[in-house]
Amino acid sequence: xxxxxxxxxxxxxxxxxxxxxxxxxxxxxxxxxLVAFYTGLxxxxxxxxxxxxxxxxxxFLAAQQNPVMIAVHxxxxxxxxxxxxxxxxxxxxxxxxxQVGERVLPDRAIVFGHYAAWVVLTLLVFWLTxxx
Amino acid sequence: MSQRTLELEVLRYDPEQDSxxxxxxYSVPCREDWAILDALNYVKENLDTTLxxxxxxxxxxxxxxxxxxxxxxxxxxKTFVRDLPDTVRVEPxxxxxxxxxxxxxxxxxxxxxxxxxxxxIRQDPPPVDHEFTQSRGALxxxxxxxxxxxxxxxxxxxxxxxxxxxxxxxxxLALAHRYNRDSRxxxxxxxxxxxxxxxxxxxxxxxxxxxxxxxKHVDPAAAIQQMKVDGAIEWWKQRLPGSKR
Numbered sequence: 532x533x534x535x536x537x538x539x540x541x542x543x544x545x546x547x548x549x550x551x552x553x554x555x556x557x558x559x560x561x562x563x564x565l566v567a568f569y570t571g572l573x574x575x576x577x578x579x580x581x582x583x584x585x586x587x588x589x590x591f592l593a594a595q596q597n598p599v600m601i602a603v604h605x606x607x608x609x610x611x612x613x614x615x616x617x618x619x620x621x622x623x624x625x626x627x628x629x630q631v632g633e634r635v636l637p638d639r640a641i642v643f644g645h646y647a648a649w650v651v652l653t654l655l656v657f658w659l660t661x662x663x
Numbered sequence: 664m665s666q667r668t669l670e671l672e673v674l675r676y677d678p679e680q681d682s683x684x685x686x687x688x689y690s691v692p693c694r695e696d697w698a699i700l701d702a703l704n705y706v707k708e709n710l711d712t713t714l715x716x717x718x719x720x721x722x723x724x725x726x727x728x729x730x731x732x733x734x735x736x737x738x739x740x741k742t743f744v745r746d747l748p749d750t751v752r753v754e755p756x757x758x759x760x761x762x763x764x765x766x767x768x769x770x771x772x773x774x775x776x777x778x779x780x781x782x783x784i785r786q787d788p789p790p791v792d793h794e795f796t797q798s799r800g801a802l803x804x805x806x807x808x809x810x811x812x813x814x815x816x817x818x819x820x821x822x823x824x825x826x827x828x829x830x831x832x833x834x835x836l837a838l839a840h841r842y843n844r845d846s847r848x849x850x851x852x853x854x855x856x857x858x859x860x861x862x863x864x865x866x867x868x869x870x871x872x873x874x875x876x877x878x879k880h881v882d883p884a885a886a887i888q889q890m891k892v893d894g895a896i897e898w899w900k901q902r903l904p905g906s907k908r
Contacts, residue, residue: 537678550734556871633798
Protein backbone atom coordinates (compact mmCIF):
# COMPACT_ATOMS: atom_id res chain seq x y z
CA UNK A 532 0.00 0.00 0.00
CA UNK A 533 1.47 3.31 -1.00
CA UNK A 534 1.08 6.60 0.80
CA UNK A 535 -0.20 9.46 -1.31
CA UNK A 536 -1.16 12.23 1.09
CA UNK A 537 -3.42 14.85 -0.43
CA UNK A 538 -2.45 18.47 0.17
CA UNK A 539 -5.40 20.87 0.13
CA UNK A 540 -4.57 24.11 -1.63
CA UNK A 541 -4.63 27.39 0.34
CA UNK A 542 -5.09 30.64 -1.56
CA UNK A 543 -2.33 33.15 -0.80
CA UNK A 544 -4.60 36.04 -1.78
CA UNK A 545 -8.01 35.16 -0.33
CA UNK A 546 -7.21 33.03 2.75
CA UNK A 547 -8.62 35.64 5.11
CA UNK A 548 -12.08 35.30 3.59
CA UNK A 549 -12.42 31.84 5.14
CA UNK A 550 -13.34 33.00 8.64
CA UNK A 551 -14.55 36.06 10.55
CA UNK A 552 -11.56 36.00 12.89
CA UNK A 553 -9.18 36.27 9.92
CA UNK A 554 -11.16 39.19 8.50
CA UNK A 555 -11.01 40.98 11.89
CA UNK A 556 -7.25 40.44 11.92
CA UNK A 557 -6.94 41.90 8.43
CA UNK A 558 -9.02 44.93 9.50
CA UNK A 559 -6.46 45.51 12.25
CA UNK A 560 -3.42 44.94 10.08
CA UNK A 561 -4.66 47.01 7.14
CA UNK A 562 -3.80 50.04 9.29
CA UNK A 563 -0.24 49.48 8.04
CA UNK A 564 -1.37 51.27 4.86
CA LEU A 565 -2.23 54.31 6.96
CA VAL A 566 1.19 54.11 8.64
CA ALA A 567 2.78 54.06 5.17
CA PHE A 568 0.65 57.05 4.15
CA TYR A 569 1.64 59.08 7.23
CA THR A 570 5.30 58.10 6.81
CA GLY A 571 5.16 59.49 3.26
CA LEU A 572 3.38 62.59 4.52
CA UNK A 573 6.02 63.17 7.20
CA UNK A 574 8.86 62.76 4.68
CA UNK A 575 7.13 65.28 2.40
CA UNK A 576 6.71 67.71 5.31
CA UNK A 577 10.35 67.37 6.41
CA UNK A 578 11.62 67.80 2.84
CA UNK A 579 9.43 70.90 2.44
CA UNK A 580 10.73 72.31 5.75
CA UNK A 581 14.35 71.65 4.77
CA UNK A 582 13.93 73.23 1.32
CA UNK A 583 15.48 76.56 0.34
CA UNK A 584 12.24 78.43 -0.20
CA UNK A 585 9.20 78.75 2.09
CA UNK A 586 6.90 78.05 -0.87
CA UNK A 587 7.21 74.28 -0.47
CA UNK A 588 6.28 74.46 3.22
CA UNK A 589 3.29 76.71 2.46
CA UNK A 590 2.14 74.23 -0.19
CA PHE A 591 2.46 71.37 2.33
CA LEU A 592 0.40 73.29 4.91
CA ALA A 593 -2.23 74.16 2.32
CA ALA A 594 -2.50 70.49 1.34
CA GLN A 595 -3.34 69.61 4.93
CA GLN A 596 -6.33 71.95 4.81
CA ASN A 597 -7.76 70.33 1.71
CA PRO A 598 -11.21 68.87 2.60
CA VAL A 599 -10.18 65.45 1.25
CA MET A 600 -7.07 65.47 3.46
CA ILE A 601 -9.11 66.56 6.50
CA ALA A 602 -11.53 63.68 5.82
CA VAL A 603 -8.58 61.25 5.59
CA HIS A 604 -7.10 62.57 8.86
CA UNK A 605 -10.47 62.37 10.64
CA UNK A 606 -11.19 58.81 9.43
CA UNK A 607 -7.67 57.66 10.32
CA UNK A 608 -7.99 59.13 13.82
CA UNK A 609 -11.37 57.50 14.42
CA UNK A 610 -10.17 54.17 12.98
CA UNK A 611 -7.09 54.14 15.19
CA UNK A 612 -8.92 55.27 18.30
CA UNK A 613 -11.99 53.11 17.98
CA UNK A 614 -10.68 49.89 16.47
CA UNK A 615 -6.90 49.68 16.53
CA UNK A 616 -6.44 50.95 20.10
CA UNK A 617 -9.29 48.85 21.45
CA UNK A 618 -8.03 45.71 19.69
CA UNK A 619 -4.37 46.12 20.67
CA UNK A 620 -5.10 47.00 24.30
CA UNK A 621 -7.34 43.95 24.49
CA UNK A 622 -4.39 41.81 23.31
CA UNK A 623 -1.78 43.45 25.57
CA UNK A 624 -2.26 41.04 28.54
CA UNK A 625 -1.17 38.14 26.34
CA UNK A 626 2.31 39.60 25.98
CA UNK A 627 2.47 40.71 29.62
CA UNK A 628 2.11 37.95 32.18
CA UNK A 629 2.53 39.83 35.44
CA GLN A 630 2.78 37.52 38.44
CA VAL A 631 3.53 38.57 42.01
CA GLY A 632 4.18 35.49 44.17
CA GLU A 633 1.23 33.22 43.48
CA ARG A 634 -1.05 35.99 42.30
CA VAL A 635 -1.42 36.73 38.62
CA LEU A 636 -2.46 40.25 37.72
CA PRO A 637 -5.89 40.01 36.04
CA ASP A 638 -6.10 40.90 32.34
CA ARG A 639 -8.45 43.81 32.98
CA ALA A 640 -5.88 45.48 35.27
CA ILE A 641 -3.29 45.41 32.47
CA VAL A 642 -5.80 46.72 29.92
CA PHE A 643 -6.86 49.48 32.35
CA GLY A 644 -3.18 50.37 32.87
CA HIS A 645 -2.79 50.85 29.12
CA TYR A 646 -5.83 53.13 28.89
CA ALA A 647 -4.58 55.12 31.89
CA ALA A 648 -1.11 55.52 30.33
CA TRP A 649 -2.75 56.53 27.07
CA VAL A 650 -4.82 59.28 28.74
CA VAL A 651 -1.78 60.59 30.66
CA LEU A 652 0.40 60.67 27.51
CA THR A 653 -2.37 62.35 25.49
CA LEU A 654 -2.73 65.06 28.15
CA LEU A 655 1.06 65.48 28.18
CA VAL A 656 1.11 65.97 24.41
CA PHE A 657 -1.76 68.50 24.68
CA TRP A 658 0.16 70.37 27.36
CA LEU A 659 3.47 70.32 25.43
CA THR A 660 1.76 71.56 22.26
CA UNK A 661 0.02 74.37 24.14
CA UNK A 662 -3.57 73.14 23.80
CA UNK A 663 -3.97 74.06 27.47
CA MET B 664 -33.56 11.91 25.56
CA SER B 665 -34.79 13.36 22.26
CA GLN B 666 -33.48 12.10 18.94
CA ARG B 667 -32.96 13.74 15.60
CA THR B 668 -31.42 12.82 12.29
CA LEU B 669 -28.15 14.50 11.53
CA GLU B 670 -26.95 14.81 7.95
CA LEU B 671 -23.19 14.27 8.15
CA GLU B 672 -21.21 15.46 5.14
CA VAL B 673 -17.89 13.70 5.58
CA LEU B 674 -14.81 14.37 3.46
CA ARG B 675 -13.55 11.07 2.07
CA TYR B 676 -10.20 10.37 0.45
CA ASP B 677 -8.83 7.00 -0.54
CA PRO B 678 -5.23 7.46 -1.72
CA GLU B 679 -5.42 4.26 -3.76
CA GLN B 680 -8.51 5.24 -5.72
CA ASP B 681 -9.16 8.98 -5.51
CA SER B 682 -7.22 11.77 -7.18
CA UNK B 683 -8.81 14.26 -4.76
CA UNK B 684 -11.17 14.20 -1.76
CA UNK B 685 -14.97 14.28 -2.09
CA UNK B 686 -17.88 14.60 0.33
CA UNK B 687 -20.06 11.65 1.26
CA UNK B 688 -23.36 12.08 3.07
CA TYR B 689 -24.64 9.91 5.92
CA SER B 690 -27.99 10.20 7.71
CA VAL B 691 -27.32 9.45 11.36
CA PRO B 692 -30.05 9.02 13.99
CA CYS B 693 -28.49 10.89 16.92
CA ARG B 694 -29.35 11.53 20.52
CA GLU B 695 -28.99 15.17 21.52
CA ASP B 696 -26.39 14.30 24.13
CA TRP B 697 -24.14 12.65 21.57
CA ALA B 698 -20.85 14.17 20.58
CA ILE B 699 -19.94 14.23 16.88
CA LEU B 700 -17.47 11.45 17.66
CA ASP B 701 -20.46 9.26 18.65
CA ALA B 702 -22.09 10.03 15.31
CA LEU B 703 -18.88 9.03 13.49
CA ASN B 704 -18.72 5.82 15.52
CA TYR B 705 -22.34 5.14 14.53
CA VAL B 706 -21.37 5.53 10.87
CA LYS B 707 -18.37 3.23 11.30
CA GLU B 708 -20.36 0.53 13.13
CA ASN B 709 -23.63 0.66 11.18
CA LEU B 710 -23.33 2.44 7.84
CA ASP B 711 -19.81 2.34 6.41
CA THR B 712 -16.96 0.34 7.90
CA THR B 713 -14.43 1.86 5.48
CA LEU B 714 -14.50 5.30 7.14
CA UNK B 715 -11.11 6.14 8.73
CA UNK B 716 -10.58 8.57 11.60
CA UNK B 717 -8.52 8.81 14.77
CA UNK B 718 -9.89 8.67 18.29
CA UNK B 719 -9.02 7.09 21.58
CA UNK B 720 -10.20 8.39 24.94
CA UNK B 721 -13.52 10.16 24.21
CA UNK B 722 -12.84 12.47 27.19
CA UNK B 723 -10.71 15.39 25.93
CA UNK B 724 -7.43 13.90 27.12
CA UNK B 725 -5.77 12.06 24.24
CA UNK B 726 -6.04 14.80 21.60
CA UNK B 727 -6.60 12.31 18.76
CA UNK B 728 -10.04 13.30 17.48
CA UNK B 729 -9.35 16.85 16.28
CA UNK B 730 -11.29 17.58 13.06
CA UNK B 731 -12.95 20.46 11.25
CA UNK B 732 -16.64 20.66 12.15
CA UNK B 733 -18.44 23.18 9.95
CA UNK B 734 -15.07 24.80 9.26
CA UNK B 735 -13.97 25.06 12.90
CA UNK B 736 -11.09 22.98 14.33
CA UNK B 737 -12.46 21.13 17.37
CA UNK B 738 -12.21 17.92 19.38
CA UNK B 739 -15.13 15.85 18.09
CA UNK B 740 -15.55 14.28 21.55
CA LYS B 741 -16.22 17.76 22.95
CA THR B 742 -18.55 18.97 20.20
CA PHE B 743 -22.15 18.06 20.88
CA VAL B 744 -25.02 17.38 18.52
CA ARG B 745 -27.32 19.66 20.56
CA ASP B 746 -25.13 22.66 19.66
CA LEU B 747 -25.09 22.01 15.91
CA PRO B 748 -27.51 22.49 12.99
CA ASP B 749 -29.11 19.51 11.20
CA THR B 750 -26.38 19.38 8.56
CA VAL B 751 -22.82 19.04 9.78
CA ARG B 752 -19.73 19.08 7.61
CA VAL B 753 -16.86 16.95 8.92
CA GLU B 754 -13.39 17.41 7.42
CA PRO B 755 -9.87 16.44 8.47
CA UNK B 756 -7.88 19.12 10.32
CA UNK B 757 -7.02 21.94 7.94
CA UNK B 758 -3.41 22.77 7.01
CA UNK B 759 -2.25 19.14 7.18
CA UNK B 760 -2.00 16.69 4.28
CA UNK B 761 -4.78 14.07 4.27
CA UNK B 762 -3.56 10.50 4.75
CA UNK B 763 -7.01 8.94 4.33
CA UNK B 764 -10.55 10.23 4.98
CA UNK B 765 -10.36 12.16 8.28
CA UNK B 766 -6.80 11.10 9.16
CA UNK B 767 -4.08 13.68 8.61
CA UNK B 768 -0.29 13.39 8.31
CA UNK B 769 1.37 14.82 11.43
CA UNK B 770 5.02 14.06 10.53
CA UNK B 771 5.87 17.75 10.26
CA UNK B 772 4.72 18.53 13.82
CA UNK B 773 6.44 15.43 15.19
CA UNK B 774 9.75 16.67 13.75
CA UNK B 775 9.20 20.13 15.21
CA UNK B 776 8.36 18.71 18.64
CA UNK B 777 11.84 17.14 18.65
CA UNK B 778 13.56 20.25 17.34
CA UNK B 779 12.13 22.38 20.17
CA UNK B 780 13.88 20.28 22.86
CA UNK B 781 10.80 19.81 25.00
CA UNK B 782 12.49 18.41 28.05
CA UNK B 783 14.26 19.89 31.06
CA ILE B 784 17.77 20.96 30.11
CA ARG B 785 20.28 21.37 32.94
CA GLN B 786 23.66 23.10 32.84
CA ASP B 787 24.32 22.24 36.49
CA PRO B 788 23.93 18.66 37.72
CA PRO B 789 20.52 18.02 39.32
CA PRO B 790 20.37 17.81 43.14
CA VAL B 791 21.30 14.33 44.35
CA ASP B 792 20.49 14.31 48.05
CA HIS B 793 17.13 16.13 48.02
CA GLU B 794 14.15 16.81 45.79
CA PHE B 795 14.10 19.78 43.48
CA THR B 796 11.50 21.84 45.31
CA GLN B 797 9.22 24.11 43.34
CA SER B 798 6.93 26.69 44.90
CA ARG B 799 3.29 27.03 43.85
CA GLY B 800 4.12 30.42 42.37
CA ALA B 801 6.89 28.87 40.26
CA LEU B 802 4.52 26.14 39.08
CA UNK B 803 1.88 28.69 38.17
CA UNK B 804 4.29 30.35 35.73
CA UNK B 805 4.03 27.41 33.32
CA UNK B 806 1.19 25.12 34.46
CA UNK B 807 -1.26 26.43 31.87
CA UNK B 808 1.08 25.37 29.04
CA UNK B 809 1.35 21.82 30.35
CA UNK B 810 -2.34 21.35 29.50
CA UNK B 811 -1.56 20.98 25.77
CA UNK B 812 -2.68 17.57 24.49
CA UNK B 813 -1.14 17.92 21.00
CA UNK B 814 -4.53 17.83 19.30
CA UNK B 815 -3.20 20.26 16.66
CA UNK B 816 -6.44 22.26 16.45
CA UNK B 817 -4.24 25.36 16.79
CA UNK B 818 -2.26 24.43 13.67
CA UNK B 819 -5.51 23.97 11.76
CA UNK B 820 -6.60 27.47 12.82
CA UNK B 821 -3.27 29.22 12.20
CA UNK B 822 -3.23 31.08 8.86
CA UNK B 823 0.51 31.57 9.18
CA UNK B 824 1.09 27.82 9.24
CA UNK B 825 -1.39 27.44 6.38
CA UNK B 826 0.78 29.66 4.21
CA UNK B 827 4.23 28.71 5.47
CA UNK B 828 4.95 25.17 6.64
CA UNK B 829 8.42 26.22 7.88
CA UNK B 830 6.73 28.10 10.77
CA UNK B 831 7.25 26.04 13.91
CA UNK B 832 3.68 26.76 14.96
CA UNK B 833 1.57 27.39 18.06
CA UNK B 834 1.51 24.15 20.09
CA UNK B 835 5.25 23.44 19.83
CA LEU B 836 6.10 27.03 20.77
CA ALA B 837 3.66 26.95 23.71
CA LEU B 838 5.27 23.73 24.94
CA ALA B 839 8.74 25.23 24.57
CA HIS B 840 7.56 28.21 26.63
CA ARG B 841 6.38 25.75 29.27
CA TYR B 842 9.99 24.50 29.69
CA ASN B 843 11.49 27.99 29.45
CA ARG B 844 9.27 29.08 32.35
CA ASP B 845 10.08 26.00 34.49
CA SER B 846 12.30 26.90 37.46
CA ARG B 847 14.15 23.55 37.12
CA UNK B 848 15.12 24.23 33.50
CA UNK B 849 18.31 25.96 32.34
CA UNK B 850 17.85 25.56 28.59
CA UNK B 851 16.03 28.77 27.65
CA UNK B 852 18.87 30.36 25.74
CA UNK B 853 19.60 27.07 23.90
CA UNK B 854 15.93 26.74 22.95
CA UNK B 855 15.57 30.39 21.98
CA UNK B 856 18.45 30.06 19.52
CA UNK B 857 16.15 27.80 17.50
CA UNK B 858 12.74 29.19 18.39
CA UNK B 859 13.29 32.97 18.54
CA UNK B 860 14.28 32.81 14.91
CA UNK B 861 12.69 33.60 11.58
CA UNK B 862 10.76 30.31 11.43
CA UNK B 863 9.96 30.53 15.13
CA UNK B 864 8.15 33.16 17.16
CA UNK B 865 8.85 36.03 14.78
CA UNK B 866 6.88 34.34 12.03
CA UNK B 867 3.75 34.71 14.18
CA UNK B 868 1.76 37.80 13.21
CA UNK B 869 -0.57 37.48 16.22
CA UNK B 870 -3.84 36.53 14.57
CA UNK B 871 -4.70 34.82 17.86
CA UNK B 872 -6.78 32.08 16.23
CA UNK B 873 -4.76 29.36 18.00
CA UNK B 874 -5.89 30.56 21.42
CA UNK B 875 -9.50 31.01 20.31
CA UNK B 876 -9.83 27.38 19.19
CA UNK B 877 -7.68 25.65 21.84
CA UNK B 878 -9.98 23.13 23.58
CA LYS B 879 -7.76 23.12 26.70
CA HIS B 880 -7.41 26.94 27.02
CA VAL B 881 -3.64 26.77 26.73
CA ASP B 882 -3.36 30.18 25.01
CA PRO B 883 -0.44 29.55 22.62
CA ALA B 884 -0.70 33.13 21.30
CA ALA B 885 0.24 34.43 24.77
CA ALA B 886 3.18 32.00 24.98
CA ILE B 887 4.48 33.15 21.59
CA GLN B 888 4.22 36.88 22.40
CA GLN B 889 6.03 36.30 25.72
CA MET B 890 8.72 34.32 23.89
CA LYS B 891 9.20 37.26 21.55
CA VAL B 892 10.01 39.41 24.60
CA ASP B 893 12.29 36.69 26.05
CA GLY B 894 13.99 36.25 22.66
CA ALA B 895 14.66 39.98 22.30
CA ILE B 896 16.14 40.14 25.83
CA GLU B 897 18.27 37.04 25.10
CA TRP B 898 19.51 38.59 21.83
CA TRP B 899 20.74 41.68 23.69
CA LYS B 900 22.22 39.64 26.55
CA GLN B 901 24.28 37.62 24.09
CA ARG B 902 25.67 40.82 22.59
CA LEU B 903 26.71 42.46 25.85
CA PRO B 904 30.48 42.75 26.36
CA GLY B 905 31.87 39.66 28.06
CA SER B 906 28.93 37.42 27.15
CA LYS B 907 29.47 33.96 25.67
CA ARG B 908 27.97 33.63 22.17
